[in-house]
Amino acid sequence: MTYFMCLQCGVQFTESELPPEHCPICEDERQYVRWEGQAWTTFDDLARTHILVVRDDTGVLAFGIEPRFAIGQRALLAETPDGNVLWDCVSLISDEAVAEIKRRGGLQAIAISHCHYYSAMIEWSEAFGGIPIHIHVDDRQWVMRPHPSVAFWEGETLPLNPSLTLIRCGGHFAGGQVLHWKREGASAILSGDILQVVPTRRHLSFMYSYPNQIPLNARSVQRIAAAVEPFDYDNIYGAWWGSNVIGGAREAMRISVDRYLAAIA
Numbered sequence: 001m002t003y004f005m006c007l008q009c010g011v012q013f014t015e016s017e018l019p020p021e022h023c024p025i026c027e028d029e030r031q032y033v034r035w036e037g038q039a040w041t042t043f044d045d046l047a048r049t050h051i052l053v054v055r056d057d058t059g060v061l062a063f064g065i066e067p068r069f070a071i072g073q074r075a076l077l078a079e080t081p082d083g084n085v086l087w088d089c090v091s092l093i094s095d096e097a098v099a100e101i102k103r104r105g106g107l108q109a110i111a112i113s114h115c116h117y118y119s120a121m122i123e124w125s126e127a128f129g130g131i132p133i134h135i136h137v138d139d140r141q142w143v144m145r146p147h148p149s150v151a152f153w154e155g156e157t158l159p160l161n162p163s164l165t166l167i168r169c170g171g172h173f174a175g176g177q178v179l180h181w182k183r184e185g186a187s188a189i190l191s192g193d194i195l196q197v198v199p200t201r202r203h204l205s206f207m208y209s210y211p212n213q214i215p216l217n218a219r220s221v222q223r224i225a226a227a228v229e230p231f232d233y234d235n236i237y238g239a240w241w242g243s244n245v246i247g248g249a250r251e252a253m254r255i256s257v258d259r260y261l262a263a264i265a
């Protein structure tokens with residue numbers, strides 16, 4: 001039995017003898033099946049050709065895969081005096097990454113913006129003794145490897161510790177969530193592509209599908225704006241390496257929402 005992993009989105013599936021016939025995440029209208037057809041790999045095969053890199057991304061420890069794999073996911077370590085949380089996830093894990101995180105106080109939980117980052121989340125949870133993986137219940141159908149560590153939550157916000165709060169925004173996915181990080185110096189929102197940092201790194205965009213360029217409607221964007229409005233933050237860490245709004249992010253968010261709503265009006 002093998003835990004097959006989709007080559008296109010990097011999500012690990014529940015164990016099976018043969019590769020699954022479909023990847024529902026890639027067949028969904030928000031993603032796409034690779035042009036050469038659905039294909040699979042495994043954690044061990046991936047580890048033979050790719051490495052997990054661990055390095056700083058603008059003041060936050062980050063994890064990514066080289067050469068680029070799947071969607072190009074990168075994960076972030078939200079470090080707080082009350083415990084650390086891995087934000088989003090990638091399809092590989094290494095002894096070096098685990099050792100570095102343990103050196104910084106370990107990991108109390110994993111939280112993931114939406115299914116394009118589920119990747120090898122169970123492997124990461126197990127490497128830290130089966131810590132919970134917080135996913136909004138509205139995205140339950142996208143979990144391809146069900147596991148007791150997956151902790152579905154309901155509602156609009158979930159405090160993980162005194163410094164970290166999950167905020168359900170919806171939009172790109174119904175259960176799409178971001179993580180607010182009350183941080184000494186400059187608080188942040190870790191957003192994945194629920195709030196998408198665009199190349200100016202001074203603006204955000206809000207799409208239902210990024211690869212297929214399907215915009216969100218006004219009501220969904222207003223709802224996202226309202227969800228993050230009560231929180232103070234200076235920075236937004238987006239979905240990719242260096243894709244971050246550093247300084248003035250709250251104002252950038254306000255301007256971006258207005259700009260977006262004007263564009264689709």
Ligand SMILES: [Zn+2]
Nearest residue numbers: 006009023026
């Ligand atoms: Zn897939």
Ligand SMILES: [Zn+2]
Nearest residue numbers: 114116172193
């Ligand atoms: Zn996505």
